[in-house]
Amino acid sequence: MDSQPAGSGHIEVDRVTKTYASDAGDIQALDAIDLDIAPRELVTIVGPSGCGKSTLLRCIGGLIPPSEGRVLIDGEVVTEPDPRIGYVFQRAVLLPWRTVEKNVLLPFEIGGRPTSKDRKSVHEALEMVELSEYAKLRPAELSGGMQQRVAVARALVTEPSILLMDEPFGALDAQTRDSMNVELLRIWQEAKPTIVFVTHDIGEALFLSDRVVVMTARPGRVHEVVEVDIPRPRTFELVEGDKRFWALRHRIRAAL
Amino acid sequence: MTEQPTTEQKPRLLRRLRNEKPLGRILVVVSAALLLVVWEAWARTNSPLILPTPIAVFDRLVSYVSAGRAWPHITITVQEIVAGFALGSFMGIGLGTLAAEFNIARRVIMPYVIITQALPKFALAPILVIWFGFGTTPKIIIAALIAFFPLLENTYLGLTTTPALDLELFRALRAPRRVTLLKLRVPHAVPAVFSGLRVALLLSLVGAVVAEYVGANKGLGALIIVSQGMLDTELMFVAFVLLTLLGLTLDKLHGLSYRLVLRRLYGKTASSAGRAASRVSV
Numbered sequence: 141m142d143s144q145p146a147g148s149g150h151i152e153v154d155r156v157t158k159t160y161a162s163d164a165g166d167i168q169a170l171d172a173i174d175l176d177i178a179p180r181e182l183v184t185i186v187g188p189s190g191c192g193k194s195t196l197l198r199c200i201g202g203l204i205p206p207s208e209g210r211v212l213i214d215g216e217v218v219t220e221p222d223p224r225i226g227y228v229f230q231r232a233v234l235l236p237w238r239t240v241e242k243n244v245l246l247p248f249e250i251g252g253r254p255t256s257k258d259r260k261s262v263h264e265a266l267e268m269v270e271l272s273e274y275a276k277l278r279p280a281e282l283s284g285g286m287q288q289r290v291a292v293a294r295a296l297v298t299e300p301s302i303l304l305m306d307e308p309f310g311a312l313d314a315q316t317r318d319s320m321n322v323e324l325l326r327i328w329q330e331a332k333p334t335i336v337f338v339t340h341d342i343g344e345a346l347f348l349s350d351r352v353v354v355m356t357a358r359p360g361r362v363h364e365v366v367e368v369d370i371p372r373p374r375t376f377e378l379v380e381g382d383k384r385f386w387a388l389r390h391r392i393r394a395a396l
Numbered sequence: 397m398t399e400q401p402t403t404e405q406k407p408r409l410l411r412r413l414r415n416e417k418p419l420g421r422i423l424v425v426v427s428a429a430l431l432l433v434v435w436e437a438w439a440r441t442n443s444p445l446i447l448p449t450p451i452a453v454f455d456r457l458v459s460y461v462s463a464g465r466a467w468p469h470i471t472i473t474v475q476e477i478v479a480g481f482a483l484g485s486f487m488g489i490g491l492g493t494l495a496a497e498f499n500i501a502r503r504v505i506m507p508y509v510i511i512t513q514a515l516p517k518f519a520l521a522p523i524l525v526i527w528f529g530f531g532t533t534p535k536i537i538i539a540a541l542i543a544f545f546p547l548l549e550n551t552y553l554g555l556t557t558t559p560a561l562d563l564e565l566f567r568a569l570r571a572p573r574r575v576t577l578l579k580l581r582v583p584h585a586v587p588a589v590f591s592g593l594r595v596a597l598l599l600s601l602v603g604a605v606v607a608e609y610v611g612a613n614k615g616l617g618a619l620i621i622v623s624q625g626m627l628d629t630e631l632m633f634v635a636f637v638l639l640t641l642l643g644l645t646l647d648k649l650h651g652l653s654y655r656l657v658l659r660r661l662y663g664k665t666a667s668s669a670g671r672a673a674s675r676v677s678v
């Protein structure tokens with residue numbers, strides 16, 4: 141991962157509305173979302189459960205089409221899943237019959253026969269999440285945190301310019317989550333993709349991001365975009381010792 | 397990886413002592429012995445025409461088998477089972493896959509499947525004998541018809557219960573349909589298909605034997621009918637024993653191949669994967 145990601149990773153969300161059809165009538169999940177996320181920015185999204193955070197991420201990733209509005213990546217309208225995007229889901233979603241290494245190789249295998257360069261990328265991605273020694277093991281032999289790191293490696297291995305993360309560490313215990321966040325910042329500093337990170341933990345959001353997008357309950361709207369002017373590089377001691385952290389935390393909590 | 401043997405062996409020995417398996421085995425042996433004793437006692441008070449004693453059955457089994465008279469029957473029945481099972485499984489897995497992959501195929505296939513299930517297949521045996529004679533063909537057809545359904549059902553189930561998030565991952569990775577089938581849905585369906593194969597294997601044994609009742613001159617089912625005609629209950633029990641041993645052998649072979657496949661897919665995590673899978677499959 142020595143090369144810079146291809147493309148710049150600029151995301152524009154242009155008045156995106158999403159309405160799901162269901163048996164109980166239409167459910168409006170998103171209402172005219174506008175966002176402009178700069179290349180290499182790390183933006184987090186917080187909001188009450190069911191406000192449409194996952195839906196927004198799916199629209200950005202091209203997994204579902206918006207009902208109205210559009211998403212642009214580097215100026216192009218998104219209509220289908222995009223190779224410039226890496227995805228990390230709430231669960232690790234590893235294939236239990238594949239070794240760690242083969243799970244990370246999956247994106248290449250799907251695109252055709254993996255080359256030796258692809259294998260080298262897998263090796264580097266595993267090094268980045270510090271799991272090189274576990275390459276030959278199967279997911280069942282790893283802890284939850286390690287499995288989630290494999291999922292991060294799988295998302296990074298194709299060197300995407302954008303990383304979409306949907307509560308990736310939500311299922312982990314507090315200490316593991318903290319160390320994953322530290323690792324994520326390190327990876328972000330190294331590979332510098334644009335990251336959109338969904339969470340419902342305000343502390344996690346403030347620790348990670350340049351900006352926090354606060355959404356309202358359903359139908360999801362952008363309530364407020366909070367700039368996080370805490371200097372980098374950040375550590376938990378530094379961030380939690382910073383007065384701005386607590387002020388922002390109060391402000392977001394009040395908004396939710 | 398080499399570990400210090402002393403720290404390795406101690407817990408293993410403890411585990412073996414605490415293991416419940418030997419206790420289970422002992423209980424099986426004891427209860428089987430008890431059953432045989434009760435059978436022997438009961439049979440002695442009856443005419444051997446009604447119920448031969450286990451000792452008599454055993455003696456007859458040994459003499460029958462050592463005279464080489466069992467083999468022709470066993471090989472015929474095994475041929476019928478294997479051919480019927482292979483044919484039925486092939487059709488079941490094939491049609492199950494089609495039904496899972498294409499909605500239109502499912503809508504065409506399912507009504508036929510339900511009709512063939514409603515029809516008692518043994519009832520077809522006489523007409524199959526008229527059409528195909530007393531050879532192995534009618535038995536293979538019956539065995540195949542019976543083996544077919546559990547495989548269709550389980551293949552369909554296995555291929556259509558892929559977790560939604562796994563499918564979303566493959567969509568995000570822009571996997572073509574064929575790749576999603578081969579790399580995700582098929583491996584996910586393996587345990588369900590194997591549990592279908594197990595049922596199918598034992599059902600094709602039943603199918604072959606019952607079809608032999610209707611019209612055959614060789615095979616373990618035919619042997620049962622012949623011994624009935626000669627009022628040779630002992631010989632009939634010999635056939636029962638041989639059939640039971642045959643069923644057990646087939647089931648063991650199935651278990652062995654399933655374990656091999658699991659080992660191939662899951663490596664060292666095979667046993668836990670198999671246990672997890674057996675909880676979800678039918």
Ligand SMILES: Nc1ncnc2c1ncn2[C@@H]1O[C@H](COP(=O)(O)OP(=O)(O)OP(=O)(O)O)[C@@H](O)[C@H]1O
Pocket residue numbers: 160161162167168169187188189190191192193194195196340358
């Ligand atoms: N496939 C779907 N069909 C119908 N309604 C859906 C679908 N997916 C989501 N919804 C609805 O849209 C709304 C937003 O869902 P979404 O999953 O985006 O919320 P979320 O903010 O990610 O929630 P959480 O924090 O609990 O993950 C919810 O009310 C949900 O019921």
Ligand SMILES: [Mg+2]
Pocket residue numbers: 193194195306
């Ligand atoms: Mg969600």
